[in-house]
Amino acid sequence: MTSEGSGTTEDSGEVLYGAVDLGGSHIGLALGTVDPAAGEYRLIARRNLEGGGYEGWAPVLDQIAEGILELGREVGARAAAVGLGCPGWVDTEKGETRFLPNLPTRWRDVPVARILGERLEAPVHLLNDVRAATLGEFTLGAGRGTSTMALFALGTGIGGGVVVDGKLRLGPLGSAGELGHQTVDPNGPLCGCGNRGCLEAVASGPAVAGTGVRLLRSGQAPALFELTGGDAGLVTAETMGEAARAGDEAVKRELERIARLVGIAVANVVVAIHPELIVLGGGVAGLGDLLFDGVRQELAERVRVFPIDDVRVEPAVLGTDAGLAGVLVWTASFGSSSP
Amino acid sequence: MTSEGSGTTEDSGEVLYGAVDLGGSHIGLALGTVDPAAGEYRLIARRNLEGGGYEGWAPVLDQIAEGILELGREVGARAAAVGLGCPGWVDTEKGETRFLPNLPTRWRDVPVARILGERLEAPVHLLNDVRAATLGEFTLGAGRGTSTMALFALGTGIGGGVVVDGKLRLGPLGSAGELGHQTVDPNGPLCGCGNRGCLEAVASGPAVAGTGVRLLRSGQAPALFELTGGDAGLVTAETMGEAARAGDEAVKRELERIARLVGIAVANVVVAIHPELIVLGGGVAGLGDLLFDGVRQELAERVRVFPIDDVRVEPAVLGTDAGLAGVLVWTASFGSSSP
The missing domain is CATH 3.30.420.40 (ATPase, nucleotide binding domain)
Structure with a gap:
């Protein structure tokens, strides 16, 4: 299975995940694979977007969706699931942001998983960004x-x-x-x-x-x-x-x-x-x-x-990759089922 | 099964456990039952011993064993397993004390579970006393x-x-x-x-x-x-x-x-x-x-x-019973198998 839309990488058949590190001044996007048991991960393609978002969350989610889809086209596969590290409080079960204090419009109660999930045709999982970095270092880094x-x-x-x-x-x-x-x-x-x-x-x-x-x-x-x-x-x-x-x-x-x-x-x-x-x-x-x-x-x-x-x-x-790496671990922990 | 040695109480058939709260100035002994899922416990018989133990751990363990056996004779049943809350550091897996700073002779590396286990013919489980109280309040009390x-x-x-x-x-x-x-x-x-x-x-x-x-x-x-x-x-x-x-x-x-x-x-x-x-x-x-x-x-x-x-x-x-109650929870968590 190497065709676009397979959710696996071309070479190894490993599951491909999308990872987003949502920040105030910059947004990191990546596609990658992860093997938590082995403590290994690989970022296969990545891209940085400017943060900002004074116009609210809708155009930011648009950019993120478009960016993830483009990375998928680059590598000739699409993400089986996508995770977002968010700078603030999120309802991980519902996939909604509750309050992101460092983003200009605070993102109160935004159903991010639903909106991105529809665009990306994949389950989307949220997690606080520093908790994501912790999970990254724990599973794949110093820990x-x-x-x-x-x-x-x-x-x-x-x-x-x-x-x-x-x-x-x-x-x-x-x-x-x-x-x-x-x-x-x-x-x-x-x-x-x-x-x-x-x-x-x-x-x-x-x-x-x-x-x-x-x-x-x-x-x-x-x-x-x-x-x-x-x-x-x-x-x-x-x-x-x-x-x-x-x-x-x-x-x-x-x-x-x-x-x-x-x-x-x-x-x-x-x-x-x-x-x-x-x-x-x-x-x-x-x-x-x-x-x-x-x-x-x-x-x-x-x-x-x-x-x-x-x-x-x-x-x-893991340096500044800790957040993206942790998001991969978090996303992989759900398997490829819907949240 | 109501005979002595059954490890169950006479009335209800619940498993009977022994609990010991080992302190510097006093030692609490009890026989009791516990239902962690329901958050309930009952101390059926109890006794206090004086602490002290300047002669070392051997006579103290003797007194504890004798006390638990006597309580068993009082209620006409014996403990299926026994737990000890200890004021210091214990190797819970090996059932040995490592260092009990508040006891006169410190109890370094005493194989308490083995010694008491032979006397009581039952598995014996150790736990730090305040961790036991925490478990007690969590399972049976405020928590x-x-x-x-x-x-x-x-x-x-x-x-x-x-x-x-x-x-x-x-x-x-x-x-x-x-x-x-x-x-x-x-x-x-x-x-x-x-x-x-x-x-x-x-x-x-x-x-x-x-x-x-x-x-x-x-x-x-x-x-x-x-x-x-x-x-x-x-x-x-x-x-x-x-x-x-x-x-x-x-x-x-x-x-x-x-x-x-x-x-x-x-x-x-x-x-x-x-x-x-x-x-x-x-x-x-x-x-x-x-x-x-x-x-x-x-x-x-x-x-x-x-x-x-x-x-x-x-x-x-739970007041001063928290330690004994927690020891019951701890002991019950092992089932009635050997540690």
Whole structure:
């Protein structure tokens, strides 16, 4: 079976799935195959669309459907089922978005699975995007071979996900796993969610950058000044890391402070579920040992109630593909039956 | 089948189990029946032994075996299987204790299931005691009908347990669920575990009492003084609650501060697993609304990332029986086959 419409790839006969990573500024589309038991996946064709969507969800879904169909024409096969990672709360059973806070029109109660399903003539499955990334890393990435793990996605916001005894914890509307909204500093800075002292408020990309700008403007970061030419717009977790390695002591110490706050959040997850693995991903995790050393030290200092030699803290390995990869796993988990 | 040795009760033919709650100062023994699906259990006969055991584990196991056999003779039947709740880390598969920190001789690597099993001629199953209480409340108590919940046991220490999608999370040696060792105040007071600012260090019975003694001695708690006759030895969560209700404003405010710290720990569990239910048990939970109001308020203020109208915070209902009840559930879950 190699004809268009077969739902299998031309070469191997593996089932072909569509995967969509729906973001505010960009939308990733892919066709791919996945073998969860082997921990392997392959993205066969991909395409990026611009996000935006101030005109509402209808034209965005149009673009997505057209894009998936075009990818199918490119590879000469069509997707047997399609999954969407969505930035917010979705009813996975009904295949409807409930509230996507980062998209301009919020996508309240949009029957995405039905609309796309009709266009694509295939079952469509929704999942929160960071839960998808968690499933991706768990099944195909850093978590292969483990049973219980948590992921912290340290980006512009801080998302996460929890897998307990082999099963992704979804919770109502896929909302469980919001590890960035643990309170790590009860009287700390205001978070975007409205709480004070969330991990996101002290260790997200913007929090790291804000710390860097303070050091830059107060004359405490000569290497960072040189790297950025004094331009606050160029201060990021990445340039902070470079500055620390180039000798900025204040930058290094502040990054350690931030790492230790991540370590508190990690420790709180560890005492609660005692996972085998904590995965750190996102731009801030790109700091490497400047982050991981502090996290591991704090974890060891905080968790004394039981031995934690068996708890690893490791970087994510799938990078920005984690979401698409996880969507493949999610979609494949339904078989090729309708949702 | 009503004869001794049948493993069933005389009246109903239900399977009879033995349950042991192994503590430092006291050991609870019981024979009982349980119907997990109906959420019901019955303790048919029970007995308390003194704890202690400075001579080591052998005489303690002797007493337990003799006690269970005597209870069997009393009711004219014997236990088809026996479960032990243990205050520490146990290898549930091997039926061996690994480390029970609160018992005088620590019980390192004691093959309890084998030793008791030979004496009782029945399979013996071990479980951490607070995980047992969690299972008890989940199946037979406050958690009946729920799927995902966490329990905080606010006593001399603070233990806990987590049930995700219907399954008690054990973790290595049953160590998951140590919710009292979440860091809620990064630079807070020293905890018994060695960390600073654990929930246990700020909201356990001793922490509440310590706060009360400070208020008593500094003249800020006239009602507490009257209730206790100025005797610090009589300051407990219970007398603190009475003093607050009798008008001690400082006591009331300090209890609210403590409740809010519990609320932070509860909030951190909620964002991670989005449970339907948080159960608060132990002596400090006896404060009633003086505790629960502050916990619920803090939870609402802290968790803004998703709606939490569906998360209840409720008192435990099984009281000191929770451990024995949970051990019955645990033991019944193995059927009557050998472990």
